[in-house]
Amino acid sequence: MIAHSEWKGNGYYEGQSESGHSIEFDASDDHASGPSPMEVVLMGLCGCTSVDVVSILEKKRQLLTGLRVTAKATRAETAPRVFTHILLTYTVSGQLSRKAVEDAVALSKEKYCSVSKMLEKAATIDYEIVYTDGDPEL
Numbered sequence: 001m002i003a004h005s006e007w008k009g010n011g012y013y014e015g016q017s018e019s020g021h022s023i024e025f026d027a028s029d030d031h032a033s034g035p036s037p038m039e040v041v042l043m044g045l046c047g048c049t050s051v052d053v054v055s056i057l058e059k060k061r062q063l064l065t066g067l068r069v070t071a072k073a074t075r076a077e078t079a080p081r082v083f084t085h086i087l088l089t090y091t092v093s094g095q096l097s098r099k100a101v102e103d104a105v106a107l108s109k110e111k112y113c114s115v116s117k118m119l120e121k122a123a124t125i126d127y128e129i130v131y132t133d134g135d136p137e138l
Contacts, residue, residue: 015040041119042071042086048115049088052108053101060100066093066132073123083123093132101129101136 002018011028024034046069
């Protein structure tokens, strides 16, 4: 896997992946032109675990109709300002077994999500699950 980032001036950078996709980074204080690199890391974590959870629930034949993963991170006060704690909130909807959802989230965190495994080297990652269609049965 190969990626690069090119400085465009005034705190603005363009990143490009080997697959040809690009993303704009904005390192200025207001992030007006795009997310900061650390925000992108959090988005990557949310995306990575989302892919896992959807895949696992589909294999378990769960009727998932919605999934939103939100990450709230705390950073170190001094440089390097790494994440020290991340809370992932999984908001799910559909006809779901609570056990299936809990198992899918745990499997993502403990086994499948490579972004989570990397971030765990510096940060504690906790999670919670919110069921929008009411608390499902086990």
